[in-house]
Amino acid sequence: MSEATAATSLFARLALGVHRHRRAVLVGAVVFLLVAIGVLSRGGHLTTGTIDGIEAARAEALARPATAGSTDQTLAVIFHHDTWTAKEPRFTQAMTDVLERVRRLPEVESVVSPVGAPEEPGARFVSATGHDVLALVRLKGGEREAVAAFPTVRAALDDSRLETTLTGKVAFLAALNQLLEHDLLRAELISFPLALLVLLWVFRTVVAAMLPLVVGGLAVLCGVAGVLLLSRVTNMAQYTLNVVSLIGLGVAIDYSLFIVSRFRGELAEGLSTEAALVRTLDTAGRAVAFSGLAVTVGLAGLLFFHGSYLSAMGLGGALVVAFAVLFALTVLPALLSWLGPRVDKGRLPFGRGAGRVGVWHALATWVMKHPWLVLLPTLALLLAMGLPFRRLELAATDITALPPGTEARQGAQTLARLFPREAATRVLVAVEFPSGDALTPERISALFDASRRMAALPGVVGVESAVDLAPGLDKATYQQMAAAPPELLPAEVRAARDAYRTGSVAVLQVLTSAPPSSHEARELVRALRRERTVGDGTLLVGGQTATDVDATEFLKKNTPAAVGFVMGMTCIVLFVLLRSVVLPLKALLMNLLSLAGSFGALVWIFQEGHLHRLLRFEPGPIEPSLPILLFCALFGLSMDYEVLLLSRIREEWLRTGDNTHAVAEGLERTGGLITSAAAIMVAVFAAFALASVVVVKAMGLGMAIAVALDATLVRVLIVPAMMRLMGHWNWWAPGARGRG
Template sequence: NLAFNKTLESDLQRAEYLALPITLIMLVIIFASVIAALLPLGVGVLAIVGGIGGTLVLARFTDVSRYAINIITLIGLAVAIDYSLFIVNRFRDELAAGASREDAIAISLSTAGRAITFSGITVAVGLSAMLFFQGTFLASMGAAGTIVVAIAVFYGLTFLPAVLSVLGGRVDWWPKWLKAKLPFLGRRRQSGTGAWHAMAMWVMRRPVVVLVPALALLLLAGTPFLQLRMANGDVDQLPPGNPAREGYDTLVRDFPGQDQTTITAVVYYPNGNPLTSDHVGAIYDLSRRFAALPNVLAVSSIVDLDPSSSRADYQRLYSGPAAQLPSPMQQALTTGAGPHLTVLYITTNKQYTSDEARAIVKAVRAEQVPDGQVLATGGTAFDLDIVNFILQRTPVAVASVILITYVVLFLLTGSVVLPLKAVLTNLFSISASFGAMVFVFQQGHLSGLLHFTPQSIDPSIPVILFSIVFGMSMDYEVLLISRIQEEYRRTGDNQAGVATGLEKSGRLITGAALIMCAVFLAFGNADVVIIKAIGIGLAIAIAIDATIVRILIVPSVMRLLGRANWWAPRPLAMFHRWVGAGESLPASPQAVYGGK
């Protein structure tokens, strides 16, 4: 445990040190402005500091995982960069279009500001999936992530516009010598042109041809997930060269039996003494049934001291005073029995997270004794219980997150179709990333290159990946759909709205995704497998979402659906207008989507 914690802390610190300079360099390239590039980092730092403060307050009322700080850094930096990118870019666009500083800020907040508000809600909803796993470290990580997202949105809507109002046009500052050497950076294209617009139009001219292979690819990538096997991590979480790992491997190799697993069975009599004649006989029979189980090497208990002693012998001996018992039996009672219970130690040569060891635990728990209960504990039982706990809570967590997200997206778009499309495409990208995780870390592909031992997936990894990926994917979805909706309401043309929306936001989404992939891969450089798997899994998921989903699937689906994208039953459309959560810009007369 000490080696694991030290290695884990070293991994996380190294990843965080790598993330900031990588982020700054990529922001400078995206914005072609040093000042504009520094703003997202500034918001990110403020969000992280605020998130840490909020989590410290939370720690006064409940237990908080030591790794909650790392989720704050990871998520805080990600969402702060996303939100700042869109606010700053919209502000620069409005200034370039001739708007005054005040008008540029007002328009930026009414459009991009509205988008990041809804985006923050969807990201927080995704992270809240971890709150369903109370009693584990996941719950505090979910709470910490939700806090930092709320703070990032707050600073994006307050601090950032205030700084932009002071900077004005100086936000575009770029050294003259760099402008001369890199004239293509920061160049603004005329609306309706550029690679993103051309790509969107190309996809929408052949939506079925693009959509079917894209979905097939994601489905194929997700198939390894069907073979998922979850288990708690052990020494294999450490890299092969780690001193603690080498010491353990040497011990197992040179001293056979050191890797044996002990499963503890507890026979509990709530209203009686375990040493009555009937109870001793029942325990004797139970011990023999345990010994007959597959892969059991030995059973140790108060009725397994002398192979030559029979059931009747043990009943007779334990019926007398304990002080008159032979010394071995007195010692066995001291260590293996109490007023209402006795303990049986079952030894197997199978690894404690193996299917064979789990089968023994299940067999123990399936046993019954008169007047008592048979319980199982130990590493294998704990491993099995954690996996079962995760599996039992997952359907409720996933369903709740999807339902709440659907409602939030309806409030954003006024459509009942787009939220469904968003959820389904999101699940496709998540399944593909989960498939890649199993393909790499469980099945062992690339294990030599990435320097790890193939192993079962820690049960916390799918929960963390789902929560973060669902939130971040919805983040990109909201930012893209908000711009598409704005253009659609302005023109009334669904196809033009999709093309222009992708043109205006595609570069930013891809830029943000590239930054996040670089940051996540910094975590993927960790030595501990659980951090490596989370980092690489997140990078794969974001890469899939920002390319296959946003560039290919979203335009093709929206082209096929046409005006139906914006449809809602008349009562819901009226409710949406009454709530007033929709786009504040005036709609084109052709952009009628309320029940028609």
């Protein structure tokens, strides 16, 4: 028995098994559903995206115990009153009451405010107008714990006497998570009705149209439940749920569309329910299995980013695709077996649907007659669309990803206006000494020199450290303070100095007016890292900008291996399916073309700001993970249509040996199905493009554009034209003879 026959008989046996045990299969689906609902009700431990092992993360960890260390867990709280001023006792009393209530919370580590502080340092926390006062509330634990504690702290800060506005990284992440949940719910409420409309247009019967939605809903529920379970043992980013829903719903509905369409076609030719089911899984089922494998291979490329949220996201995506394939090959055939001819119940009284063979026959004939006329303009169009990608700029998601009306973003704008020094971009510098106290006289001298060197760098507006406590103090004074017994120093000086050290680690905050994601801020990080030695200590740089720089370098370092793996494994999968060396290579080229068009459109829209008023977002650099995430997801998703088209063409090639006829027949038979499936995916992805969070909006729109290009220009025009020109060479493989 040949490998092809073995593969065919495997799917035939699966069809027979599902047909005979359909009740057990459906009961199993109900069990899956109940388990998924149980997991969803318990929730998970989702976080923001983090990358382990980068320098910025190590600097943050070293500085975390210091009072003036990392500001990631610090909330900036702005108290405001329209008529009261900070000098009035009633303002001070109201703010003191609130902060005392907050200070007693177990989630709060410390509170800094002008109340009780010396006059000079406390003045910087009062605005020039006198109607606004700043307080800093530092939360305990890491980022995950701080975000979880945010609602409790926010509630404690509410007071009828003063208006309070919160900002900072924790406030940003809490708002982002809330928006992501809202975006996910809204996208699903929009995408399901849109998908149903397209399915009704394709099938013209209510029962057939509902089946893909059943499978899609089941796959997404189980996929999301799987992500929540995984979040308990690994770092799973919040918007993994959005990505899993996006991919899972699209592929599950597409796979179901392929199978239901083929089943109805086999019934229309007079086959019995059992025979139609066997033929369906033997053909469309096999294509679905290989397509699912190709999508999983694409998402597996994310596993090369080990230690990052991308790796976990790839795992979640692969999981939901596995559920989509599993349910499409078991639950859907069980439903079809139970329904039989009743799959055409509820016929609608309009049109002939998307599968009008006459239209596709005319297009196939025209493409076969004019391959060069089709190929050259469409290639030129795709290449032109990809040109903006050369201007790509990368930067991590920041506060501007939130809609303008959110509290965290409004708070950031207020902070920048009223307290510019506190709102300045802070680049964290941690100096780790081998052992002992970080603030000995000798080390103070080295830190003093380093601080003055940092202050002289372009763009720096100030340095905060144990050797920058007050203007005018020289190195000798700081050394004398370091040598003096601590009890002889004024309490406020001792507290201020000790805020910048933790054991053998000294902390410095380098302030710049440049935005965190700007080129100037990145250059400052690189400049700080050029001189690693501070006395006998080693300098490490952290903070948002440093994390941005390190994340970008991490992605660049691992991307070649991920891309190579995805392209190599995709070639192998297609070779096994098609028994051709040429077609897999051509498929890779076609995928790259559709991706180039999508990436170029992303830069043109989201970075350069075209259509920003229509789509309601603020233009800016692209999130660094977005291109690689789109590449891995779309490279596999594009194979849906490639596998479906080439599988049908190969059927005709094996039957007739006529390449031109096989290509035309394959396009004629699958063109309507491909465009219908693409319309569903575009509808699903476009629903996510309505998201409030820019990175989700960009991913939804990028995937919608890529699928639309892939299913129209690439699969329907470029692929058939190239196959027509290549003739019998399409089917060449080492040692191959004849048509087999």
